Amino acid sequence: MSMVRNILQSTARYFVLIKAATDIVNKAKQIGIDDIRTLVDAGRSITEIYLESCTPDKKVQKRREASMLLEMGITPEELWEEVIRRLPELEPIIKGKDDYIRAEMKKIEAFVKGEI
């Protein structure tokens, strides 16, 4: 019985993780890898640009989805790994840019907390 429960919980967790990562990958493809590279090289925050383009309703929805990820124990780093796993072209763009990634993670956390 306990194994079944573990599988279900784990499935739900992976489902939420994969769904969020897939959405991010689709959005990244929509923006274009070259544009992302340009933005990252210029030090512009992709998170900020994305959130600025969202309507208030869309922001509420995204905040709810991010809160769900945190509640299920999914960290931003884990989500980022999943995104890179699905879109390997992103890895060379952010390689060696730890400060940029850290700043983006903080912005995401601030967004989830409703600070931005």
Add this chain to the structure above:
Amino acid sequence: MASQNDVLIALNTKEAAISTEDLATELKASREGTRKQLTRLKDKGYVDGDSQEGWLITEDGRKQLERGGVGPSMMEEGVTPRDVFEGIGRRIGLTPDRIVLATDIVWSGDYTDIKWVWEALRQAVIRDDLAKLWVNSWRAHLKKGIPPELEKELVGAEEEHGVKAGAKPRVEEGRSYILVDDLPAYVGKNLGDLTYEDAVDLARIRAGRAARQPAQGAPSQQLTAHDIIEIVNAVKDWTAGAATQSKSYMVTQGEEGAIVQEVEPGKPMVLQQPASKPGATYLVKPDGSVKQMEPGEPIVVTQQAAAPTKTFIVKQTPEGATVEEHDLSKPIIINALAPASGMPPMYPFPAMGGDGKPILGSDGKPVYVDIEPMLKWLGFQSEQKRADERHSALMGLTQTIKENLPIGIEAFQRAVGEVKKAPESAVQQYECGSCHTRFTLPREPGEDEKVICPKCGQEWTGKEVLGA
């Protein structure tokens, strides 16, 4: 459109009734136009039949053909004022295009206004002599006189050369006049219907006739007292020679008629007041019988009790709803029937009119309707609506599952893989030192805790197990 004469000739060759369509085909005319002509001929009694049974020529129609055929009026043949106007142009000798052009210009204004017609023909660049002839002919058709402004243009040379000094300008030879509002009007030399003398005479006759005829709706002339006195005096004068002495008479109304009595001069007359006989009184009873009442006989009117309101009982039977009139002296007992087949009993529903009152049948009883089919139909509609909504929800759910199914499968596979990996890494296996059987423990034993091999039953301490 074929003429009435053509239609009559065509029908004369037929021995059996012919349809409107066949006749129109034979005459190479429109069906509608042929039907109109047939209707006109039927009104005249020359043909018989209708569109359904076909058309036949009558005996009168054959006689009319022998007499020379049917001469239709302009209106019957559908000749419009424009047709007449264009006909005049053709008779003058203008080309058809020129006629149409000129007519279009004339018809762009008031074609009954002679001044405008003249102006329009000038605009159409019609030669003066032709335009003059056209306008005069049109004016004659409309029975209108020459407008004073156009007198010079339309009369022209005749006035200049034909009128001598001192002669009456309007007196022309020939029929150059018509009557407009019972007055002679000159319409051009030989373009009218009457000579000047005839027109004047006719105008006088009509004026005299109009003067003799009282105006319609005027009250009849009443004789005044003065008129009566004059008439009496005239009669008196007329009878003066014959009358020696005037006599007076008194006329009284007797039982058997009027009685005339000569009144002698100087003798008083006593007028007797005729005893008025009271009229008979009749009583009409409610049953319709009539009785003559004697004078002094009292009439007692009995108050009729108002008809009691009828009560109807509607019973629901297996054959349907029945209506019975209720006897007021009997009680109404309602038997609550157990509903058959688990369905509630269907009570009859009174048919209501637009005024909110129940509709009564020819027998005066209320009309009841069975609304069960309507209720079934409404139920069916609700069920359909629910089914449609359920289908839509299912389709939405299916679409969501379809979109997220690959993610779900992948999540499940990764979860299973994680669970599979966990026992190998997390669960510690132990081996018995006696029988070398491998086994696991639900948790790590304490140092003083005893562990028993599940196969050989050898007992080990926790310290020994952990140390191994």
